[in-house]
Amino acid sequence: xxxxxxxxxxxxxxxxxxxxxxxxxxxxxxxxxxxxxxxxxxxxxxxxxxxxxxxxxxxxxxxxxxxxxxxxxxxxxxxxxxxxxxxxxxxxxxxxxxxxxxxxxxxxxxxxxxxxxxxxxxxxxxxxxxxxxxxxxxxxxxxxxxxxxxxxxxxxxxxxxxxxxxxxxxxxxxxxxxxxxxxxxxxxxxxxxxxxxxxxxxxxxxxxxxxxxxxxxxxxxxxxxxxxxxxxxxxxxxxxxxxxxxxxxxxxxxxxxxxxxxxxxxxxxxxxxxxxxxxxxxxxxxxxxxxxxxxxxxxxxxxxx
Amino acid sequence: xxxxxxxxxxxxxxxxxxxxxxxxxxxxxxxxxxxxxxxxxxxxxxxxxxxxxxxxxxxxxxxxxxxxxxxxxxxxxxxxxxxxxxxxxxxxxxxxxxxxxxxxxxxxxxxxxxxxxxxxxxxxxxxxxxxxxxxxxxxxxxxxxxxxxxxxxxxxxxxxxxxxxxxxxxxxxxxxxxxxxxxxxxxxxxxxxxxxxxxxxxxxxxxxxxxxxxxxxxxxxxxxxx
Numbered sequence: 001x002x003x004x005x006x007x008x009x010x011x012x013x014x015x016x017x018x019x020x021x022x023x024x025x026x027x028x029x030x031x032x033x034x035x036x037x038x039x040x041x042x043x044x045x046x047x048x049x050x051x052x053x054x055x056x057x058x059x060x061x062x063x064x065x066x067x068x069x070x071x072x073x074x075x076x077x078x079x080x081x082x083x084x085x086x087x088x089x090x091x092x093x094x095x096x097x098x099x100x101x102x103x104x105x106x107x108x109x110x111x112x113x114x115x116x117x118x119x120x121x122x123x124x125x126x127x128x129x130x131x132x133x134x135x136x137x138x139x140x141x142x143x144x145x146x147x148x149x150x151x152x153x154x155x156x157x158x159x160x161x162x163x164x165x166x167x168x169x170x171x172x173x174x175x176x177x178x179x180x181x182x183x184x185x186x187x188x189x190x191x192x193x194x195x196x197x198x199x200x201x202x203x204x205x206x207x208x209x210x211x212x213x214x215x216x217x218x219x220x221x222x223x224x225x226x227x228x229x230x231x232x233x234x235x236x237x238x239x240x241x242x243x244x245x246x247x248x249x250x251x252x253x254x255x256x257x258x259x260x261x262x263x264x265x266x267x268x269x270x271x272x273x274x275x276x277x278x279x280x281x282x283x284x285x286x287x288x289x290x291x292x293x294x295x296x297x298x299x300x301x302x303x304x305x
Numbered sequence: 306x307x308x309x310x311x312x313x314x315x316x317x318x319x320x321x322x323x324x325x326x327x328x329x330x331x332x333x334x335x336x337x338x339x340x341x342x343x344x345x346x347x348x349x350x351x352x353x354x355x356x357x358x359x360x361x362x363x364x365x366x367x368x369x370x371x372x373x374x375x376x377x378x379x380x381x382x383x384x385x386x387x388x389x390x391x392x393x394x395x396x397x398x399x400x401x402x403x404x405x406x407x408x409x410x411x412x413x414x415x416x417x418x419x420x421x422x423x424x425x426x427x428x429x430x431x432x433x434x435x436x437x438x439x440x441x442x443x444x445x446x447x448x449x450x451x452x453x454x455x456x457x458x459x460x461x462x463x464x465x466x467x468x469x470x471x472x473x474x475x476x477x478x479x480x481x482x483x484x485x486x487x488x489x490x491x492x493x494x495x496x497x498x499x500x501x502x503x504x505x506x507x508x509x510x511x512x513x514x515x516x517x518x519x520x521x522x523x524x525x526x527x528x529x530x531x
Binding site: 132139145194196303 | 387389397400439
């Protein structure tokens with residue numbers, strides 16, 4: 001078991017090196033970013049302490065794949081397997097607990113660990129046999145996969161849009177529109193295996209164009225119900241709706257380009273940071289979009305000659 | 306015709322392919338054999354353009370990549386994508402329009418299930434169906450028979466015969482010599498990154514014997530099984 005955790009430590013070290021940075025630089029950057037993000041939650045969100053506990057639990061549940069868990073289960077005794085799963089989850093939530101301690105939320109610290117323990121007992125389903133239908137089957141892409149993983153979020157978002165109409169809250173309507181783009185951007189967090197790029201009989205520029213058209217078309221399909229509601233009930237503010245639609249598309253395209261700009265580099269964290277920065281200050285996209293486009297073309301040229 | 310001239314491949318300082326020179330003509334099936342780690346997959350990935358290398362791979366009909374079907378040893382499937390969607394993706398990638406996927410489902414695969422839930426053999430068959438539907442001129446099949454049931458092996462054999470009749474170029478690898486005897490016209494023995502022997506059908510036996518005479522008994526003795 002000790003060797004297992006030693007290996008995990010080595011893996012983290014190696015992922016920093018793959019990222020192109022030394023661990024002694026990477027660790028402080030992660031700590032600072034974590035502190036900034038946590039602080040911004042406590043500064044801007046109502047009931048932040050409870051939401052923070054919820055985020056930590058979701059983090060413990062979501063991070064780590066079921067294949068990895070299956071591997072441990074196969075090769076370790078059932079007692080050691082349980083210990084590893086619990087230890088892993090405790091370690092994952094520890095940064096959250098430390099921040100809560102710093103904020104003197106002692107009860108929440110206990111809650112974070114207790115929930116992490118219960119999450120360890122939960123069985124994660126890895127293979128769902130039920131095929132969720134999607135309207136994107138003609139051009140299977142990130143949207144097919146992403147939609148199947150996040151379809152329940154759309155129920156919530158469309159629900160919000162319905163409440164926005166019922167309560168006459170335009171801002172909530174816009175928020176639901178923007179939420180769709182956040183969800184869709186997450187579809188571009190995982191790099192494609194080389195094979196799935198190589199199969200395309202097109203050059204890099206055409207490939208990106210093809211991908212961008214799909215992203216715009218399919219995101220439009222998902223936002224269409226909200227756009228319809230907002231334009232019918234808030235026609236006088238249609239210019240604001242359109243502004244957020246265009247910003248959403250730019251944001252989505254930037255994420256798409258970033259995916260191919262950093263193909264094979266596993267930069268989920270980097271994507272997250274750039275995404276937050278562009279959200280706080282959208283004009284940055286004037287620089288980031290062309291930069292990622294050029295970098296993506298250079299990367300894709302290696303596979304799409 | 307595909308012509309490989311002086312192909313060398315390095316991973317940092319480690320040379321994995323050394324001075325490979327081969328020619329593949331339309332209507333021929335070529336087998337590449339060798340121990341695990343001999344460099345077969347790297348050679349296939351180099352020919353397909355998925356790896357950078359020193360040397361040249363020339364194809365007389367133009368851009369090799371856009372007319373090549375590549376079957377990896379261990380096909381990877383994106384999560385939450387059905388068999389039909391995988392086939393659709395491969396056809397879209399080559400601008401091939403298919404109206405009825407079920408009709409072309411020669412292995413009777415459950416196309417509406419997620420591909421990631423398929424067994425090893427089913428995954429291989431799905432990946433093979435995909436490259437066959439792309440209307441390629443060149444086929445690189447890395448261990449096409451691996452993990453596939455006997456009935457499907459027979460279908461694959463017949464598919465290969467048909468591809469030969471259609472004047473396609475087929476390059477495959479396999480560790481099962483009986484399948485190589487049945488399907489291949491030429492065999493190339495890859496050892497430690499070099500082609501040490503290339504023979505026609507009449508001399509396949511010589512490669513088989515050479516591969517078997519590599520001190521298997523001594524190796525097993527070293528394991529000291531108790």
